[in-house]
Amino acid sequence: MSIHKSGSAVWQGGLxxxxxxxxxxxxxIQDIPYSFAKRFExxxxxxxxxxxxxxxxxxxxxxxxxxxxEDGLTAERIDTEAKVTLDQVEGGFAITKVHLSxxxxxxxxxxxxxxxxxxxxxxxxxVSKLFNAxxxxxxxxEN
Numbered sequence: 001m002s003i004h005k006s007g008s009a010v011w012q013g014g015l016x017x018x019x020x021x022x023x024x025x026x027x028x029i030q031d032i033p034y035s036f037a038k039r040f041e042x043x044x045x046x047x048x049x050x051x052x053x054x055x056x057x058x059x060x061x062x063x064x065x066x067x068x069x070e071d072g073l074t075a076e077r078i079d080t081e082a083k084v085t086l087d088q089v090e091g092g093f094a095i096t097k098v099h100l101s102x103x104x105x106x107x108x109x110x111x112x113x114x115x116x117x118x119x120x121x122x123x124x125x126x127v128s129k130l131f132n133a134x135x136x137x138x139x140x141x142e143n
Contacts, residue, residue, distance in 0.1 A: 007051075008063065009034075022046060049084040056082040056127045060100055064121035068106060071113065076105040077142075085133075097134045105142040114141040 004024055007029075011020035021031040027055035029051075057080040064078055085097040100122060105113060118139035128135055 005120070008123065022048075022051065033084075049086050050055060050096065053082040053084045054124070056084070056100070059127040060102065060121055060125045063125040064102065064104065064117060067117045067120050067124070068109075071109075071117065073106055073109050073113075073117075076107065078104045083089055095131065095133050097136070098131060098139045100139075102136075102137070103140045103142055109141070111141055115139060 006025045007022065008024075009020055012018055016036045019033060019035045020121075023030050023032070032046045034046045034048070035043070037056070039041035039047040039049070051057055060082070061078045061080045062081075065075055068075055078102060079114045080102040083099045084095055086093055087096045089096070101116060104114065104118075118137060122135060122137045
């Protein structure tokens with residue numbers, strides 16, 4: 001089984017003076033502007049790294065939900081943030097790290113069961129498998 005989803009981007013101009021827009025197939029993100037300044041100089045607005053972070057956080061949360069379900073558990077809430085690190089490296093830039101922070105409220109479970117599920121989700125999440133970067137995790141269980 002193959003599932004195909006798409007995102008698209010349009011760029012006009014040079015690297016530093018150009019600008020672009022990014023969109024998703026679903027239309028949830030539609031013609032959102034991005035630029036060099038938004039990506040590298042702290043100007044407010046979207047950039048590829050935050051989009052990757054959102055994709056990773058959402059994929060990880062779903063993977064954790066699936067793994068919990070395999071153990072007969074259902075989370076009331078899984079709240080995940082993915083901090084993406086873009087570093088200057090030899091030959092340009094690279095995403096070198098992604099740090100996942102998740103807090104989950106899961107009735108009828110213990111810390112050990114939760115941590116095992118959280119680690120399994122980090123390794124098994126399809127977006128985690130995509131990265132050639134260090135992926136770290138802080139996982140907290142709410143009571």
